[in-house]
């Protein structure tokens with residue numbers, strides 16, 4: 256079991272930050288890595304040819320370890336989740352299939368790209384709605400998605416954990432259903448990778464994307480994408496010289512190369528050597544690896560578990576534990592509670608949280624403590640009527 260890690264961050268004692276799903280705070284070590292990296296360019300002659308390639312490779316290897324991907328060359332560096340998805344959409348062969356399945360309310364980066372593809376290829380988007388009733392909501396929603404996958408389904412695009420309400424999708428079952436029809440399974444892991452175990456070899460997504468500034472504790476503007484063998488012969492959305500074969504040979508760069516580097520490396524964003532972002536992201540991933548993703552999830556579980564019955568006793572609704580994780584939980588408010596009033600009270604007391612519909616999104620990480628949860632609970636209690 257991890258102990259509280261707040262001393263590795265700058266968050267003050269009077270701040271109750273329950274919003275890692277919005278953006279993680281910097282680790283002190285990540286800030287330092289960034290400052291050192293920014294200063295390096297004060298002396299550009301210190302930036303060596305190896306610096307374009309080796310840190311990039313090391314970072315991909317570390318991310319590959321975290322998601323249990325056996326070949327780090329299947330990992331690309333992206334500036335955002337949407338970038339990774341754009342490369343996916345460009346290279347999907349829809350054949351004569353006619354629909355794309357998306358569970359209701361996916362983050363826009365995982366919607367617009369499919370809407371556009373559907374318009375271009377004459378496909379329809381089938382949004383699978385969440386049940387209106389809270390009873391068995393996650394279970395029924397998962398079943399609805401699985402039942403909708405049929406021979407006409409080209410793509411299932413969804414998150415592992417829903418960004419707004421925390422519903423956990425049963426990706427292994429989605430994979431089994433997709434396999435029947437060679438349907439692409441495209442996962443947005445932005446709200447789970449780093450906080451909830453994700454095993455590429457077990458889930459076998461066709462594509463997994465994640466931005467890096469939430470549960471991966473990196474800076475804003477760097478993320479990751481994994482592409483399986485169905486994308487090996489694909490074309491990237493941009494032609495970045497670093498991704499071409501032999502780009503390490505700076506003397507011969509204008510001996511233009513037809514060939515890309517192998518596997519998914521062609522999908523890396525231009526200037527993927529990101530001299531500031533990469534050392535920061537590397538420091539963050541090293542820390543996550545040292546903590547262990549299961550321990551991070553376990554920390555949130557231990558923190559949140561004692562409060563869940565207390566929340567439901569006040570009339571709030573929480574998803575059944577089989578269909579939620581512990582790091583991001585939607586607390587659906589009791590009907591007499593006013594979300595705007597609650598959100599205002601929280602703000603005044605330095606409790607930072609997101610309001611989504613009639614739910615408060617409670618997201619916790621290793622820097623949170625019982626004190627933060629007590630503060631949150633006290634506001635609910637005062638509004639219990």
Ligand SMILES: Cc1ncc(COP(=O)(O)O)c(C=O)c1O
Pocket residue numbers: 276277334335336337338362364365414418443445446466478
């Ligand atoms: C589920 C999910 N995906 C993606 C993103 C970010 O997308 P992008 O990196 O394209 O800005 C967010 C941000 O909140 C998110 O919650």
